[in-house]
Amino acid sequence: MKTTESADSNQVFEKFHHYDWENDLVYQAGLKNIYNSYFKANTSMTPAKKQQIITNSKVFYFKKTFDVQIDLGQYGRWVQESCSPGFSNTPEISLEHQPQPQQEQGEQSSLSYDELVELIVAGKEIPGIRKIPNIVLEDQASRSVLSQRRKPWEIKDDDEKEKEIEIEISSAV
Amino acid sequence: MLKFRTSGYSGFSVKYSSFFDNKIAVATSANYGLAGNGRLYILSINPNGQITQDIYFDTQDGLFDLSWSEINENHVAASSGDGTIKLFDLHVGTYPVAVWNEHHKEVFSINWNLTDKSSFVSSSWDGTIKVWSANRKQSLVNLSSSSSTFAPTTKPSSVPLSKSQKPGSNLTNTQCVYQAKVSPHAPNLIASVNASSRLQLWDVRSARPLQMDILCHNGLEALGLDWNKYRSTVLATSGVDKTIRVWDLRMITNKFPASHSLNGSNSAPQNEMVGNQLPVRNVTWSPHSSNKLLSCGYDMTARIWDDVTDKRAPRTINNSTGCINSFNNHKEFVIGGDWSLWGEPGWVVTTGWDEMVYVWNSNRRY
Numbered sequence: 001m002k003t004t005e006s007a008d009s010n011q012v013f014e015k016f017h018h019y020d021w022e023n024d025l026v027y028q029a030g031l032k033n034i035y036n037s038y039f040k041a042n043t044s045m046t047p048a049k050k051q052q053i054i055t056n057s058k059v060f061y062f063k064k065t066f067d068v069q070i071d072l073g074q075y076g077r078w079v080q081e082s083c084s085p086g087f088s089n090t091p092e093i094s095l096e097h098q099p100q101p102q103q104e105q106g107e108q109s110s111l112s113y114d115e116l117v118e119l120i121v122a123g124k125e126i127p128g129i130r131k132i133p134n135i136v137l138e139d140q141a142s143r144s145v146l147s148q149r150r151k152p153w154e155i156k157d158d159d160e161k162e163k164e165i166e167i168e169i170s171s172a173v
Numbered sequence: 174m175l176k177f178r179t180s181g182y183s184g185f186s187v188k189y190s191s192f193f194d195n196k197i198a199v200a201t202s203a204n205y206g207l208a209g210n211g212r213l214y215i216l217s218i219n220p221n222g223q224i225t226q227d228i229y230f231d232t233q234d235g236l237f238d239l240s241w242s243e244i245n246e247n248h249v250a251a252s253s254g255d256g257t258i259k260l261f262d263l264h265v266g267t268y269p270v271a272v273w274n275e276h277h278k279e280v281f282s283i284n285w286n287l288t289d290k291s292s293f294v295s296s297s298w299d300g301t302i303k304v305w306s307a308n309r310k311q312s313l314v315n316l317s318s319s320s321s322t323f324a325p326t327t328k329p330s331s332v333p334l335s336k337s338q339k340p341g342s343n344l345t346n347t348q349c350v351y352q353a354k355v356s357p358h359a360p361n362l363i364a365s366v367n368a369s370s371r372l373q374l375w376d377v378r379s380a381r382p383l384q385m386d387i388l389c390h391n392g393l394e395a396l397g398l399d400w401n402k403y404r405s406t407v408l409a410t411s412g413v414d415k416t417i418r419v420w421d422l423r424m425i426t427n428k429f430p431a432s433h434s435l436n437g438s439n440s441a442p443q444n445e446m447v448g449n450q451l452p453v454r455n456v457t458w459s460p461h462s463s464n465k466l467l468s469c470g471y472d473m474t475a476r477i478w479d480d481v482t483d484k485r486a487p488r489t490i491n492n493s494t495g496c497i498n499s500f501n502n503h504k505e506f507v508i509g510g511d512w513s514l515w516g517e518p519g520w521v522v523t524t525g526w527d528e529m530v531y532v533w534n535s536n537r538r539y
Contacts, residue, residue, distance in 0.1 A: 039266060047229060050267055116204050126208045132233040133268070141262050141270040144245040146192050151287065152460045152514060153357070153402040 009071075013078045016062060016070055022133060027061050032135070040140055174502070174539055175532040177224040182212050184524025186238040186509035191285075192246035194515040195219070196227070197522055199530055200251050202235025211236035213251045215263055218532060230261045230269070238509075240283045242307065243290040250293060252280035258295055260307070273305055275312050282352040289360035300348035302365050304377060314377045318350045318367050352398040358405035366395035372410055372420065374428075385428040387440040390414045397455040403463030407443070409480075411453035417468055418442035419480050446478045446495040454508050461518035467535070469507040475500040475523040477535045498535055503527050 021027055034057055039050060059070045111119075111127075119126055150158070182201035190196040195218040203209035211232040216224050234255035242248035247263040248270075256276040259269035278298035285293040292313065296302045300319035303312040353365035363375040370392045374385035389395050390412030397411035406422040421443045430440060451471035459465035466478040477498040505526035512535075513520035519536045533539060 035268070045266070047266065111204065113205055113207075116207055120208060126204060128203070129209045130231070132210065132231050134233075135268040136272050137262075137265055137268050137270050140265045141260075142245070142247045142264040144247065146246045148243065148290070149192060149515075151191075151357070151402070152518070156403075 009074065010078065010082075012068055012070065013075050013082075015066075016058070016068075016075065017079065017082075019058075019062075021058065022131060026065075027058075028133070030061065031057065031133070035135070035137060036140070174534075175218060175222055175224050177214075177216055177226070177530040179212070179214060179524070179528045179530060181528070183505075183526040183528060184509055184530060185236060187522050187524040187530060188239055188241055188509075188511045189514050189522065190246070191241050191243055191514065197511075197530070197532075198239050198241060198249045199524055200236035200239040200509070201524075201528075202237070202254070204235075205526060206235040206237065206254060209235065211251070211253060213239060213249065213261055214530075215249070216530065224530065224532065228263060228266055230259075230267065232259065237279060238282045238284075240285045240293060243285045243287060244307065248307075250283055250285070252283040252295055254279045256280060256297065256299070258283060258305070271307070273310065273312070275303060275315075276301065278348075281349065282354075284352075284354045286355040286360055287357040289355070292355075292360075294353050294355050294363055296350035296353035296365055298349045300350060300367075302350055302353045302363065302375070304363070314382075316363070316365075316375055316377075316382055318365060318371070318373060319348045319369070349394075351394070351396045354398055354400055356400050356405070357402055358400070364398055364400065364408055366398045366410055366412075368394045370395050370412065372398070372408070374422065385422070385425065387425060387428070387430055389418060389420070389440070389442075390416065394452075397453060397468075399456050399458050399466075401458045401463060402460055409456045409458060409466055411456045411468060413452040415447070415449045415452060417446040417449075417453055417456055417466065417478065419444035419446075444480055444495075446480075448476065448496045449474065454506070455510055457510060457512060459512050459518070460514050461512070465535075467510050467512060467521050467523075469510045469523060469525070471506045473501070473503050473505060473507060473525070475503065475507045475510055475521070477521075498538065500531070500533055500535075500539060502531055502533075502539060503529060 034053065039045060059072065062068050062070055179199060179201045182203055183205050184199055184201050185206060186200040188198055197216050199214040199216065201212045201214065211234055213230040213236055215227040217227050218224055232253055234253045236251045236253055239249055239251045248260055250258055250260050252258050256274065256278055258273040258280055260271035262270045276297040276299050280295050280297045282296045283293060292304055292306050294302060294304050300317060302316040302318055304314035305312050349368040350365050351367060353363055356362040361376055361378045363377065365373045370388050370390045372387050372389035372395060373383060375382045376384050389410050391414045393413035395410055395412045399409050401407035408420045409417055411417045419442055424443060425440050449470045449472050453468050453470045455469040457467045464480040466480060468476045468478060476496050478495045479497050503525045507523050507525040510521060510523040519534055520532065521535050522530060522532045524530045
């Protein structure tokens with residue numbers, strides 16, 4: 001009983017993990033809504049929080065579309081167990097990567113330059129490359145409220161010009 | 174000395190904000206920029222001496238350079254390995270608010286126009302320099318750096334991409350325009366350096382924009398470039414030949430020596446700074462002084478130089494006393510650096526392949 005259940009959830013997690021979010025237009029449209037209505041209004045929101053909301057939106061979408069409930073806790077453990085070398089992982093939806101523990105990130109890229117060149121030359125997959133959605137939030141650019149500052153050399157220029165004028169005035173007088 | 178670690182990402186460029194006293198942006202790439210994602214960090218230097226992360230933006234491809242907007246304090250443009258330039262907004266987060274996509278290869282430099290302020294310039298491995306307006310999707314001007322140069326003059330590239338890499342096993346080509354910058358004194362004047370060892374000068378108003386094309390680093394790749402902020406005709410360049418050279422445009426009488434000879438001889442620099450053990454990637458003049466220069470090198474040092482051109486004998490090169498400070502805390506190539514614009518003069522920031530950002534006082538020894 002228990003084994004079938006875990007086999008089922010393995011399948012579910014695998015499907016969730018490898019789901020092609022980028023090319024699911026319905027999901028992408030929903031994601032855009034989240035950005036427009038939710039993130040825009042909360043400018044102080046941390047990237048980790050945003051990532052969490054995105055992950056939750058994926059869970060919600062899965063439930064709505066495939067009638068499958070993803071348990072994020074179990075999924076996180078499954079990712080850890082399954083994503084051994086050779087398993088293409090997508091860290092952006094792994095909860096274990098929040099909020100970007102520095103050590104872990106550092107180790108992730110600790111391939112030496114030579115190791116890296118070997119992988120590239122051999123045409124092998126470079127580990128840890130994430131897919132970043134190609135989204136542009138064109139209408140959301142904030143307006144500038146600060147006035148432009150004069151650069152140090154522009155201030156000095158002006159000071160010198162003033163001095164020159166002062167000298168001219170004093171010599172004229 | 175303050176520090177911040179860009180874990181998992183090699184630093185390529187770092188710049189102080191034109192608006193905020195204490196904000197810096199860092200352009201980085203995973204896997205030394207060879208493959209993988211990029212990340213733009215926005216950092217704050219706090220009164221307690223801590224550098225904290227305000228926000229970061231992830232990109233599909235590595236980031237090689239960045240420039241803060243001169244008209245909007247929230248905007249930072251970053252140039253990427255996939256040929257795109259992306260404008261990020263500190264108040265929007267996660268995704269860019271504008272993308273420019275015309276370059277065919279890595280965009281290696283991006284610099285805002287400091288006087289016009291509505292435009293910026295980019296340079297790429299595709300051999301072109303482009304001028305853009307922040308409000309338009311298409312570039313305003315497209316300059317071809319390579320059409321004017323003769324490939325045979327160039328010796329094989331030897332920019333070491335890693336300290337363990339052997340010279341000669343290069344991954345670059347002769348088309349690369351490593352840097353292009355608009356003059357801080359004249360909004361239509363652009364200087365650029367390329368892999369064919371050329372220092373080029375462009376006037377974008379002219380029907381024939383190329384105004385000067387000289388061999389500046391002995392046929393080896395010219396990597397870095399900056400306009401002096403106080404002397405409008407003075408430029409510094411750096412290159413694979415391990416030197417930094419100071420040029421005065423008024424003193425270069427033959428503006429196109431290369432067109433007369435395939436082996437176009439070097440034009441004479443005003444000054445030459447020698448001391449780096451490996452190629453010099455980047456040079457930046459101080460915003461507070463007409464003669465102080467910051468350099469970032471593949472020998473893992475960041476150095477402060479004093480351009481002591483003798484006024485009584487202006488053509489005498491004085492290269493023995495130039496280096497006045499050397500910062501040796503980086504453990505890998507130092508690739509990007511900048512001077513603090515605001516506050517006490519002399520503070521600088523540097524970043525490199527050791528995934529470190531250091532803020533340090535150039536008047537002190539570490």
